[in-house]
Every structure is written in C-alpha cells, then in structure tokens.
Amino acid sequence: MRRKIPFVLTISVLLCLAWPAAAMAADADQTAHQAAGVGADTVWVIVAAVLVMFMQAGFAMLEVGFSRMKNVGTVVAKVITNFSVASIAYWGVGFALAFGATATWLFPVIGFSGFFPTFRPGSVMDLPAMSASAAPAAAKLMFQFVFCAVSLAIVWGTMIERTKFIVYILFGIPFAAVIYPLISHQLFGGGFLQATLGAQDFAGSTVVHLTGATAAFAGLLLLGPRIGKYERRRKPNAIPGHNMPLAQLGVLILWFGWFGFNPGSTLNATNLHFADVVITTNLAAAGGALAALVTVWARTRALDVGMIGNGAIAALVAITAPSGYVEPWAALVIGAVAGVIVVFGVFAIDKYLDDPVGCLPAHGLAGIWGTLSCGLFTVPALAKFNGVGQGGLFYTGSLHQLGAQLVAVSASFATVFVLSYALFWAIKKTVGLRVSAAEEMEGLDISEHGMWGYPEAFMPVPGGVYRPAGFPTINPHPAPEPSGLRQKEVPA
16 A cells, blocks of 8 residues: 555656646637637738728729720729729728727717728737637738728719719718718618617628718719710610620629629638638529629610620629628528519619619619518527627517618618718819810710720821721721821721
8 A cells, every 4th residue: 555655656657747837838729729710810910801992903904895885995994093092091080980999979870980001010009899700900901991992892883975084083082081081880880770770781782882872872963974975855865884704704804703792701710700702692693693694685676785794793692781681592582682682673774864884773762671670580589699680580580680681771871971972072073073065075075084995996096097908997086097008907
C-alpha cells in the first residue's frame, strides 16, 4: 500500500503540471478559430462589396442600351462621376449617420458618430447594428457604401437624355450624405422602424430600391418628358433605345452583382446563411423573367426583349427584402408576382410619365411588393435567426408583420419624396434641371461633353469612307473625296 503512494503522488503532480498547458492549448485553438472566423467574414464582405460595385457596370450598360446613340457617352460619364462623389460624401458623413451610435439627446432617427473615419489594423468603431459581424469596420463601410451607390444610380434611369450633367453632382452629394443614410439607419442601422417596430428589409427593397425610385419620381415630376414623347392628347410615342443586346448585358451583370447584394447582407460567412440566400435570389429572378415573358406575350402577342429583362430586375428588387427570411418556393412566387407587376406597371406609367428604362415600376413598385411580401412569407424561425420582427401572415395568421412592413414603406416613401422634391426644386430654380431644347435634339454627348459616344455615326471620316463595293454608306456626312480620285471600293 505504501508503495502505491509515491506513484499516485507522481501522477497527481504530472496532471497538475499538464493542466495549464492543456488550458493554454485550448485557448490557442479558440483564438485561432476566432481569427479564422474574422478572416472569413472579412474576405466575404469585401468580395460581396466588389460584386455590388460591379453592378455600376450593369446600370451603365442598361441605360446605354435604352438610350439613343446621341446620348450614350454621357451615361458612362454620369455613372463614374456619381460613384466618385458618393464615395467621398458617404465616407465623410453618410456612414456615420446610417450606422453610428445614436446620440442620447436624439430620438432614434439617425446615427451620430464616426464622421470622417480612419482605419488601421485592429482599430474599432462603435457600430451597434453590425456588431454581430466579425468583419472590421473598414469592410463594413465599403459594403454599405456600394449599396448607397446603387440607390443613387437608380435615381437617374428615369431622367436620362435631357438632364444637365451638373444636376447629378448637386443631387448626388446630399443624397449620399443625408437622404439615403436616413432611410438606411431606420431599416439597416437599428433605427426605430427596425429595432422597435420590427420592420424587415434584409438587403434593401425599401432602403436601396424604393429610396432610389422615390427620388427619381420626385425629379421626374419637375423635369418633364423628352421632346416628342407625348402627342397633344398625351398619347405616348415609343422612343426605342439603340441597342437591346447592351441593355440585356446590363441585366445579366446586375443579376450577377445581386449575388453580392443579397447574400452579402449576412455580413457573415461562418454561419453559412449566405448560401441559402443565393438560392432564394436566383429562383426569384428566374421566376420574374419567365412571368414577364408570359405576361407581355399575353398582352401584346410579342416577346418584348426589354420587358423580359425588366422582369428579372423587378424580381431581384422584390426578393431583396425577404431573401434572408423566406423559403425557396416563396421566393419563386415573390419573383413571379414582381414580373407581372413590372409589365403592367410599365404600360400604366408610360401613359403619364416618361421613364425610359422602367425604373419606377422595376425598382419602385417591385420594391414595395418585396417589402410587403415579408409580412406574408417570412418564416418565424428565420425571423428569430435574423433577430428582426416575426413570422408572416401565412405562417402565423397575424397581420402584425404585414402592418410593420406597410409602415416602413409609407414612412420611407414620404421622407425621401419630400426631401428629394425640395432638393430638385432648389436645383431647378438655380442652375436648372434640363438642357435646352436645341441641346436635347443635338444630343447630350456633344452638347454636354463635346464628343460623341459613337463618333463614326455622326462625324465625317477624313480621307473618305471605306466600304464594300455596292454597300451604301452609313455616314450621313461623308468627307469630300480629293479631286480626280474615286473612293476606294473593297470587293464584297
């Protein structure tokens, strides 16, 4: 018995020595796991932000395709300029108002901390609404900014081909600094509509799309239609865009970018919910495109190319709010309904307002439908998982969530419309909103920028036009040929 005592003591001593080492190893494993989670979230948020930024190319191609040849260059210049001014305005002011901590003396209407932020490894910001994500503040700012840039891009789709270029800058700065952040704080940043009322908007059907469409509506009322759009009895004339393949390329780029837009709004790679959102997003877009195809054929007996693309866009807009709250079958329904809405919306709005790319029905009406659909289709378990609101009518039998969604839509529309209308009115009374009639007829490329987007279609080509034998020239103003020389003809 006595021989066993030293053995027991030895084992006890060894265990006592090993315990701290094991604890240290466990702590090291936990730290490494946390570091991996931070890295994964950061990479995912930045990648999603870059995908959303690429949507600017989609808007450019969509608007170029729906514009006439004399106005295509100004579209690209507008997209780049707006992205640039919004970048600075949102970094300096907008992000703080949207996601900063609310000051104690303020009603929870807007954030009020983190203006003109600086970043370095390990730096932190007080961002209560995004505290669940391990990504650093710099990644979160970039992701939220590209959402703001998308909302601003939506504004101008209704106003192409007759707006002064300076208007984009004069409106874009206060929009990115104040108007958009005000709505973003309410539904993304822990404001009253989200935190107290429980209104759901997973990725921005209202925050991004309805906000942009509402500002566009305010501007359009003051801007007026393009020359020749309406006859005396207000019968609308079709003013077709010059390139449907480019427009539909824009649709596909936007569809691609939406996989950063909706799934990226998880701001989290490690809980894997972003993969679920990929499926709801894609199914909705497919349903919207097919529903628009069938609807426009039933109405016109023609498979309108632009309308099919608008169906996909409207469905993507609609699924943006419920993408993280609904099941795949519901996403398909939401997208299909949006595809029908956009077709009838385009025909109805075109009778009264000149909206060249269908922004108001695709982003406005579909944005309203998508936000309200949360009140119908939200799965209670997903509402709990996301920490906002409760289940929809079809699951709970309660109208509470639908009511919260309706209040969010109404309050957002009223706020953005009043602020945007006042700002556009001030711009109209000072520098003016639209170019002169002569400049509009000539085209904004040459009148605003001094160059054409398609120079060979408008200007003489020095030295003559080279074309196949027997092929008519497409140059309306060919350069005179040198005397004694015939224009060279290339055998067909």
